[in-house]
Amino acid sequence: MKRKVAGMDKQPVEVQLFEMALDLRSPWKVVQCKFDPGKGLEVWLDFEWGAKFSDPETGVSCPVHDTIEKSWRHMNFWQHETHLHARVPRVVTPEGKIRLIEVPWARSGSGFTLMMEALVVLLSREMPVCEVAQMLKLHDTLIWRVIQHHVGKAHQRRNWASVKRILIDETSARRGHRYVTLFLDADTHELLFMVEGREGAALKEFYDEIVSHGGSPDQIEVICMDMSPAYQSGAKKYFPKAQVVFDFFHIMQLAGMAVDQVRKKLSASGAALVGSLWALRGNEQTRTEEQLELRRRLCTEYPKLGRAIMLRDMLQKVLRGECVEDICWWIWRARVSRLKPFKELADCIERHLDGIVGFMETRITNAAIEAVNGILQLAKRIARGFRSFSYFRAIAYLKASNLTLALPCL
Numbered sequence: 441m442k443r444k445v446a447g448m449d450k451q452p453v454e455v456q457l458f459e460m461a462l463d464l465r466s467p468w469k470v471v472q473c474k475f476d477p478g479k480g481l482e483v484w485l486d487f488e489w490g491a492k493f494s495d496p497e498t499g500v501s502c503p504v505h506d507t508i509e510k511s512w513r514h515m516n517f518w519q520h521e522t523h524l525h526a527r528v529p530r531v532v533t534p535e536g537k538i539r540l541i542e543v544p545w546a547r548s549g550s551g552f553t554l555m556m557e558a559l560v561v562l563l564s565r566e567m568p569v570c571e572v573a574q575m576l577k578l579h580d581t582l583i584w585r586v587i588q589h590h591v592g593k594a595h596q597r598r599n600w601a602s603v604k605r606i607l608i609d610e611t612s613a614r615r616g617h618r619y620v621t622l623f624l625d626a627d628t629h630e631l632l633f634m635v636e637g638r639e640g641a642a643l644k645e646f647y648d649e650i651v652s653h654g655g656s657p658d659q660i661e662v663i664c665m666d667m668s669p670a671y672q673s674g675a676k677k678y679f680p681k682a683q684v685v686f687d688f689f690h691i692m693q694l695a696g697m698a699v700d701q702v703r704k705k706l707s708a709s710g711a712a713l714v715g716s717l718w719a720l721r722g723n724e725q726t727r728t729e730e731q732l733e734l735r736r737r738l739c740t741e742y743p744k745l746g747r748a749i750m751l752r753d754m755l756q757k758v759l760r761g762e763c764v765e766d767i768c769w770w771i772w773r774a775r776v777s778r779l780k781p782f783k784e785l786a787d788c789i790e791r792h793l794d795g796i797v798g799f800m801e802t803r804i805t806n807a808a809i810e811a812v813n814g815i816l817q818l819a820k821r822i823a824r825g826f827r828s829f830s831y832f833r834a835i836a837y838l839k840a841s842n843l844t845l846a847l848p849c850l
Contacts, residue, residue, distance in 0.1 A: 489528070521577070555842075564838065588830065621636075644678055699781075702745060
């Protein structure tokens, strides 16, 4: 059913047009429009004489006490800036208190309409904030205020009652060894929480946060992470009922580092290994034919290097299998290999055997968190860094948390 505004047939066509475009409802109406090619479009709104408005706290209908002139930046009219102006009523409550009402086209305290804020958030999800600010001809601090408000509200509304398994990892936030800890839902791959630092205290903050989102620390069944002593300590202290699983890719990274140490020691003793770094790294299916040929030749020429590559490949095969006894066999094989880096790796795996067996049982890895980390690092590079952690966290939630934002559809 078409909504008919009182007196619409007597209004200028442009007034009728903007009244319908803004979806104004009684008692609000457009009273004047002015367009200047150099300054843009200005639209004046007003309310009908004798109208009453709801008290923003109690919802009780109250009479108008007085008005305050306010303006808002709206979405551009084509390429021209658009501003709305209105007398915003202050109502007098039955208790005699004076309160400023909330207008339907903007949130309280904002200098933008809700449609403008929706545009800001949508663009900021896809573009660096500095570019959004240039496009809309606004200072970037105004853009950040809008993002932080809506992202913060959406994050507060999230319910974590169904979160059972989480992924934990660190990522770089700024230069100078500034790190943050990321928490992901292992099942939905959504970013749940970001906190400064990479210590055990990060798990304490998540412990507090999960309660505020309708969950309980006891509901966490599995925590997948690297072998960081700080994370292990925090998990044991704050989530004692959770099974700790060590990330497959982190374990294989340690094995790759062991191979690299063997290569460096051979090179230092005079072995001709110049240019072999990338040929010896990674799986065979990721190497070129030339790199594979070089790897085979070097493994034949230097038996220690051959044993190191063999142990790394065997460990990968064992971890991808289902036989827990094979892990114990690999530990023994590494210890009799006469390769110090692999003896040390064998000791490390034995100390963390429960978490490694946990991986073989659950098959949970941090692959999803690495994908999110890539998205965040790309955003950081494009933006040439973020001035504060709060900005970085807001963008992280906006891009990786699948938030439900309370914004009008554009």
